[in-house]
Amino acid sequence: MAIKLDYVARETATNLTRNVTLTLASILTVVVSLTLFGSAVMLNQGVNNANDRFKGGIEFIVYLQPTSSQDQKDSIQRDLEANPDVREDGITYVDQDETYEEFKRLFGESPQLVETVTPEILPPSFRIAPTVQDPDIVQALGQQFEDKAGVYDVVFAFEVVKRIQETFNKIGVRFLLAAVLLLVAALMLILNTIRVAMFARRREIEVMKLVGATNWFIRVPFIVEGIIQTLLGAAVAVASMTFVIRPFIDELSQDKVLPIFQGFEVTDGNLVFTNLLVVAVATVIGAIGSAVAVSRFLDV
Amino acid sequence: MIKLENVTKAYKNDVTALNEATVEVEKGEFVFLVGASGSGKSTFLRLVNKEESPEIGRIFVAGKDIATLSSWKVPYLRRNIGSVFQDFKLLTNKTVYENVAFALEVIGRPRHVVKTQVPAILELVGLAKKVGNFPNELSGGEQQRVSIARAFVNRPLILLADEPTGNLDPATSVGIMRLLDRINRTGTTVVMATHDRSIVDTMRRRVIELDRGSIIRDQSRGVYE
Numbered sequence: 001m002a003i004k005l006d007y008v009a010r011e012t013a014t015n016l017t018r019n020v021t022l023t024l025a026s027i028l029t030v031v032v033s034l035t036l037f038g039s040a041v042m043l044n045q046g047v048n049n050a051n052d053r054f055k056g057g058i059e060f061i062v063y064l065q066p067t068s069s070q071d072q073k074d075s076i077q078r079d080l081e082a083n084p085d086v087r088e089d090g091i092t093y094v095d096q097d098e099t100y101e102e103f104k105r106l107f108g109e110s111p112q113l114v115e116t117v118t119p120e121i122l123p124p125s126f127r128i129a130p131t132v133q134d135p136d137i138v139q140a141l142g143q144q145f146e147d148k149a150g151v152y153d154v155v156f157a158f159e160v161v162k163r164i165q166e167t168f169n170k171i172g173v174r175f176l177l178a179a180v181l182l183l184v185a186a187l188m189l190i191l192n193t194i195r196v197a198m199f200a201r202r203r204e205i206e207v208m209k210l211v212g213a214t215n216w217f218i219r220v221p222f223i224v225e226g227i228i229q230t231l232l233g234a235a236v237a238v239a240s241m242t243f244v245i246r247p248f249i250d251e252l253s254q255d256k257v258l259p260i261f262q263g264f265e266v267t268d269g270n271l272v273f274t275n276l277l278v279v280a281v282a283t284v285i286g287a288i289g290s291a292v293a294v295s296r297f298l299d300v
Numbered sequence: 301m302i303k304l305e306n307v308t309k310a311y312k313n314d315v316t317a318l319n320e321a322t323v324e325v326e327k328g329e330f331v332f333l334v335g336a337s338g339s340g341k342s343t344f345l346r347l348v349n350k351e352e353s354p355e356i357g358r359i360f361v362a363g364k365d366i367a368t369l370s371s372w373k374v375p376y377l378r379r380n381i382g383s384v385f386q387d388f389k390l391l392t393n394k395t396v397y398e399n400v401a402f403a404l405e406v407i408g409r410p411r412h413v414v415k416t417q418v419p420a421i422l423e424l425v426g427l428a429k430k431v432g433n434f435p436n437e438l439s440g441g442e443q444q445r446v447s448i449a450r451a452f453v454n455r456p457l458i459l460l461a462d463e464p465t466g467n468l469d470p471a472t473s474v475g476i477m478r479l480l481d482r483i484n485r486t487g488t489t490v491v492m493a494t495h496d497r498s499i500v501d502t503m504r505r506r507v508i509e510l511d512r513g514s515i516i517r518d519q520s521r522g523v524y525e
Contacts, residue, residue: 203389203392206389207391210389211378211402211407211450212379215375217408
């Protein structure tokens with residue numbers, strides 16, 4: 001049995017224009033839910049990219065007592081050099097003068113604070129890049145130095161990273177939750193739009209069944225209608241993600257007042273992936289919504 | 301052509317619509333189903349084109365047991381059965397031509413078939429001049445002719461008519477019966493449920509009488525009662 005393309009196109013067009021308000025409502029819901037969903041995905045990608053940057057650099061810092069002796073320092077340096085988990089070129093010693101310069105740079109806007117500090121009271125430190133990036137191994141490695149003579153403290157970079165990641169995961173989860181709720185709403189709206197479309201055409205459907213039109217012949221225009229609605233929504237969502245959300249994230253990553261966003265990056269690949277995902281989700285939602293409507297309310 | 305073997309159909313509210321009915325209709329026959337409202341006439345027709353399925357018994361249409369017919373094959377069964385109703389079931393937003401063409405289009409008939417078959421059948425039912433009219437511009441008799449044209453345009457083996465003259469005056473009904481008779485003479489089996497005593501008594505065809513779901517009379521060249 002051949003389902004004619006022009007027939008499906010004609011029927012779908014009629015259906016879409018028949019219930020303009022309901023169709024628009026479901027399309028708008030799809031737009032909002034997919035944009036939220038896509039933003040959550042992109043935010044997550046941005047956080048991951050930021051973390052990757054962190055990982056390339058220093059993983060932990062061993063701060064020495066300002067009063068530590070040269071012997072203690074040499075002993076720790078030997079231990080670090082002998083440790084197979086520490087990269088050969090991954091040991092940088094920062095002495096008190098350099099630490100003071102860094103301090104002045106970081107707190108340059110608070111001259112009073114800088115004035116109270118002298119190089120002698122600041123801790124020299126080893127900045128360490130390990131060979132592995134697994135947080136557990138890095139932590140175990142760093143802790144070996146915590147109790148050594150002359151060590152003031154060991155600070156791990158991934159603790160900061162973890163904090164950022166946890167914060168954004170929390171935001172992302174809430175975004176996703178809202179997106180899922182809206183997607184369910186979109187699904188139900190699609191279902192109802194199709195149901196109304198079928199109700200409007202119940203006489204035709206009755207005749208079609210009577211003269212022996214196959215079930216799929218009757219169903220296909222309605223399912224196509226559902227998918228077209230979600231795809232129209234997806235098109236708007238993709239546009240807003242490409243031209244609004246992504247530039248916004250880029251802007252945030254340049255923001256000097258909110259350094260937490262620094263290093264955030266959404267690559268072109270990320271954007272394409274997210275957009276494809278959004279289109280895929282849209283297709284699935286449209287297909288499921290209309291298929292459920294067709295199977296529940298079209299008794300064929 | 302149609303055979304029922306011990307067919308029982310009961311609805312959920314314990315109404316027995318058909319009770320152990322056994323009957324056979326040969327190819328090319330013209331059969332009247334008579335009986336009071338609720339005697340099972342419509343159920344008989346609905347069972348034959350599988351709008352309903354029986355609880356017990358077997359039904360054969362054109363040699364095939366339709367009780368075991370899978371649901372996706374039902375449309376193909378219905379392509380061999382034309383249906384006509386008391387309320388015509390025409391699509392009000394389509395013209396006479398479109399109503400008839402619709403029946404061919406939705407079963408995937410090619411356009412050139414539609415273009416030749418539809419005018420031919422409308423000529424046969426006497427509506428060649430009304431092809432562009434909408435159903436609400438036609439009389440009841442004309443609307444029923446459109447509905448018969450739609451049922452017959454695909455040249456089905458069987459025509460089921462459920463009180464086709466129920467909404468029409470006697471003179472118009474005679475015209476409709478002439479048309480059904482003419483269709484019957486082309487070899488199409490016609491089964492018609494009716495309350496119209498004068499039609500049954502005039503036509504003198506086979507009469508099957510139902511009473512509360514049971515066949516109580518089966519008479520060739522019969523009368524209404």
